[in-house]
Amino acid sequence: MIKYFKPSIFVFSTIPFLVITYKIFFNKLGPEPVKEITHFTGEWTLIFICLTLSMSPLKKLTNFNYWVKVRRMLGLFVFFYASLHLFTYIGIDYRFSWQPIFDDVVKKKYIFVGFAAWVLLIPLTITSSQKMMLLLKQNWKKLHRLIYVIAILGSLHFIWLSKTIYFKPLFYFVLIIVLLTLRINFKRIFEK
Amino acid sequence: MKKFKYSEITPEKIYKNRRSFIKSIGLGASSLAISTIPFANKSFANERDKLTSYKDITTYNNYYEFGTSKGDPYRNSQIFKTSPWDISIEGEVEKPIKLSMEEISEMFVSEERIYRLRCVEGWSMVIPWMGFSLSELLSKVNPTNKAKFVEFESIYDPTQMKGQRYPVLNWPYNEGLRIDEAMHPLTTVVTGLYGKKLPNQNGAPFRIFIPWKYGFKSAKAIVKIKFVENMPTSSWMWASPREYGFYSNVNPNVDHPRWSQATERIIGEGVWAPRVKTLMFNGYGDEVASLYTGMDLKKYF
Numbered sequence: 001m002i003k004y005f006k007p008s009i010f011v012f013s014t015i016p017f018l019v020i021t022y023k024i025f026f027n028k029l030g031p032e033p034v035k036e037i038t039h040f041t042g043e044w045t046l047i048f049i050c051l052t053l054s055m056s057p058l059k060k061l062t063n064f065n066y067w068v069k070v071r072r073m074l075g076l077f078v079f080f081y082a083s084l085h086l087f088t089y090i091g092i093d094y095r096f097s098w099q100p101i102f103d104d105v106v107k108k109k110y111i112f113v114g115f116a117a118w119v120l121l122i123p124l125t126i127t128s129s130q131k132m133m134l135l136l137k138q139n140w141k142k143l144h145r146l147i148y149v150i151a152i153l154g155s156l157h158f159i160w161l162s163k164t165i166y167f168k169p170l171f172y173f174v175l176i177i178v179l180l181t182l183r184i185n186f187k188r189i190f191e192k
Numbered sequence: 193m194k195k196f197k198y199s200e201i202t203p204e205k206i207y208k209n210r211r212s213f214i215k216s217i218g219l220g221a222s223s224l225a226i227s228t229i230p231f232a233n234k235s236f237a238n239e240r241d242k243l244t245s246y247k248d249i250t251t252y253n254n255y256y257e258f259g260t261s262k263g264d265p266y267r268n269s270q271i272f273k274t275s276p277w278d279i280s281i282e283g284e285v286e287k288p289i290k291l292s293m294e295e296i297s298e299m300f301v302s303e304e305r306i307y308r309l310r311c312v313e314g315w316s317m318v319i320p321w322m323g324f325s326l327s328e329l330l331s332k333v334n335p336t337n338k339a340k341f342v343e344f345e346s347i348y349d350p351t352q353m354k355g356q357r358y359p360v361l362n363w364p365y366n367e368g369l370r371i372d373e374a375m376h377p378l379t380t381v382v383t384g385l386y387g388k389k390l391p392n393q394n395g396a397p398f399r400i401f402i403p404w405k406y407g408f409k410s411a412k413a414i415v416k417i418k419f420v421e422n423m424p425t426s427s428w429m430w431a432s433p434r435e436y437g438f439y440s441n442v443n444p445n446v447d448h449p450r451w452s453q454a455t456e457r458i459i460g461e462g463v464w465a466p467r468v469k470t471l472m473f474n475g476y477g478d479e480v481a482s483l484y485t486g487m488d489l490k491k492y493f
Binding site: 024027029030031032033034035037092093094095100103104107108109110160161163164166167 | 248251252256260262313315358360361431447450451452454455457459460461462463464466467
């Protein structure tokens with residue numbers, strides 16, 4: 001059974017991609033199709049960030065080691081959906097007209113943090129292989145803590161682009177804060 | 193409110209054919225039929241002025257009283273009670289009045305008014321409203337010489353409007369116009385849509401529509417119109433004064449602090465359709481630019 005665990009997580013992770021592809025080709029995107037693709041890929045990026053961050057708390061909670069084994073793969077899906085999200089914005093929405101895109105990145109704080117989060121995902125993606133893990137040794141863990149920063153930037157991106165924080169932006173923000181708080185070793189802090 | 197018999201309602205297809213017929217007989221004859229609509233006369237040459245479908249207009253709405261996602265208003269407003277409904281006109285007027293919707297529909301004749309709607313979020317529609325100029329209604333009272341602005345208050349009823357159970361905005365929804373803006377012939381009291389009764393999700397029974405301003409200025413389900421001396425603080429100004437100004441005229445040169453207003457997406461176009469350039473005053477500059485001569489529109493956004 002256990003050998004199917006990782007492959008099935010992989011298959012589940014591709015479902016959002018299949019759904020949005022289906023919607024694009026069968027015209028099921030509603031009145032504002034480009035916004036729909038942008039929001040869909042953006043929200044799934046956040047969901048995968050949350051999933052990635054839930055793996056080690058889940059391991060502690062369930063005493064089931066395999067959660068952490070799929071963590072890197074889920075992280076790669078974060079990059080995959082984030083890149084689709086970015087491509088939708090640059091390619092489909094703005095059709096590669098670089099001037100307005102450049103203006104947006106510099107002037108609009110929500111675009112700036114979103115773009116920054118995507119850039120920070122690049123080193124994590126490049127160093128995601130087993131080989132790189134061995135090569136970087138202790139530094140690998142330190143480098144991959146960047147996901148905490150990325151998670152916060154991603155959630156700010158959502159809050160700042162929305163007209164109101166109710167309810168989804170608030171939901172993801174709280175969820176990410178909870179997932180990050182679970183990592184703080186309170187015992188150690190109190191002993192100090 | 194006037195009840196429409198089913199037979200009186202024009203199906204969307206016929207409605208659209210009729211429009212293309214009017215289009216085909218040319219500007220001369222058509223301007224006879226719809227000469228009261230400044231925008232319509234100019235519209236024929238432009239592909240971007242194709243009417244948005246009834247379905248999109250009635251299922252894709254920003255109406256936070258019924259929820260913050262676009263489909264919520266349609267889903268959550270169907271049992272909203274729009275009758276009986278009274279509108280009071282009060283404040284700095286010699287004699288305040290209160291009118292029922294029945295009285296209003298008897299007093300004023302609605303006509304078809306095709307206007308473009310530009311949302312502050314960067315999308316737009318073209319909507320065939322039914323309505324009459326707000327100035328006709330406001331002329332039923334005599335404002336005192338203190339009156340400088342008109343404030344619009346929407347209904348507060350959290351039992352029927354579940355969005356109002358949360359502090360999403362400073363309920364009840366509040367909007368305002370300068371008196372000359374409110375008296376401008378383009379400022380419309382909306383009573384219908386596509387020749388039908390106005391659906392609840394679009395602001396029934398009584399909403400206003402100001403075509404040269406971002407959509408949120410056009411308050412829905414209004415119960416109170418108040419003449420006031422000082423500039424009112426609208427709900428959106430109250431939520432974020434830096435982002436939403438009192439005027440909120442459509443202006444491609446003044447960006448919303450968080451997103452650009454230079455372009456917009458037309459609702460109902462396919463996924464591969466490009467953005468189009470947003471027009472100053474949403475294309476109604478000839479009619480309304482004179483209201484703002486000498487004003488720095490960057491400062492008074």
